[in-house]
Amino acid sequence: MKAAVLTTPGKVVDRPLHIAELPKAEAGAGQVLLRVLACGVCRTDLHIVEGELAPRRESLIPGHQIVGEVVGGATPELPIGARVGVSWIGGTDGECWYCRHNFENLCDAPTFTGYSVNGGYAEFAAARADFVFPLPEGLDALHAAPLLCAGIIGFRSLRVAGVEPGERVGLFGFGASAHLAIEVLRSWGCEVYVSTRGASHQKLAESLGAQWVGSEVVRPPVELDRAITFAPSGTVVVAALASLRKGGVVAINAIHLDRIPEFDYDRLLWGERQIRSVTNMTRADAREFLTMAAQIDLRPKVTTFPLEQANEALAAIKGDAVDGAAVIIP
Ligand SMILES: [Zn+2]
Ligand SMILES: [Zn+2]
Secondary structure, eight states: OEEEEESSOOOGGGOOEEEEEOOOOOOOTTEEEEEEEEEEEOHHHHHHHTTSSOOOSSSBOOOOEEEEEEEESOOSSSOTTOEEEEOSEEEOOSOSHHHHTTOGGGOSSOEEBTTTBOOSSBSEEEEEGGGEEEOOTTOOHHHHGGGGTHHHHHHHHHHHTTOOTTOEEEEESOSHHHHHHHHHHHHTTOEEEEEOSSHHHHHHHHHTTOSEEEOTTSOOSSOEEEEEEOSSOHHHHHHHHTTEEEEEEEEEOOSOOSOOOOOOHHHHTTTTOEEEEOOSOOHHHHHHHHHHHHHTTOOOOEEEEEGGGHHHHHHHHHTTOOSSEEEEEO
16 A cells, blocks of 8 residues: 655655555454545644654654545444544553543553554554544545544533633634634634634634634733633733633643743632643544534535645645645545
């Protein structure tokens, strides 16, 4: 099978992925074999390929937003031809304290698709059968792919923030995840206030129904019930906190923050305001979000790349040159 393979991480301009002909992937015990129909390109892939995330394997096929068709290892629930999605969490140990207490997103020994095991920048991929998600009819492969990481995590962020229908919600930053989250919020009848840099992101937020759009440093004109931050910036977290009513919650959707600047506890956090982080996702998040995405006809903007141009796809993500999400079609 054809695949984009990483052996030595490096800057994407130096084309660290090479296109190779490999033996076809095989379904191991408890796995299904998928013919890959589409694979979304996530910013985390960029961090893996450029080596900001330490390598876990000598040779790796990246990609963790896989839409595939079952061609092997079929089960009664996942027959041959079933269309499924695979996300970043490719498995958990099922045994640790977190797995046993309904926090599988915090598992001590998770498997990461396209990082600790091979992913979807290939014609075929194997995945744990209990960690694939059957896709609702209404979602086509191309538009479902970007939902599988950015979409699910954005959805989880809304839950971590405790969003209730009709509330006033701030989105700080407006990239891949936020532009999907806003559509979920709108379907819940929420008023959405978007603080983001850049005219194009601001314009997109407006076109998707934001109540108010401003730059990252301008405070929304009303007190917010909830806020979600997407930028890897502690300054933005403090700005979000400063926009909350008493009892409000900031959910931080970022794996890494530079630092959180000193802030005034009496004025910003007292009054039972909360700061929470968002980590990974559970299978329940994925199933509920995908069902909802089909119901509200959530269709992310996509730009496609053939497998041979996997390096170019990553370079486009890095340079913010993609309108919406990048998707590889093998
Ligand atoms: Zn676990
Ligand atoms: Zn991702």
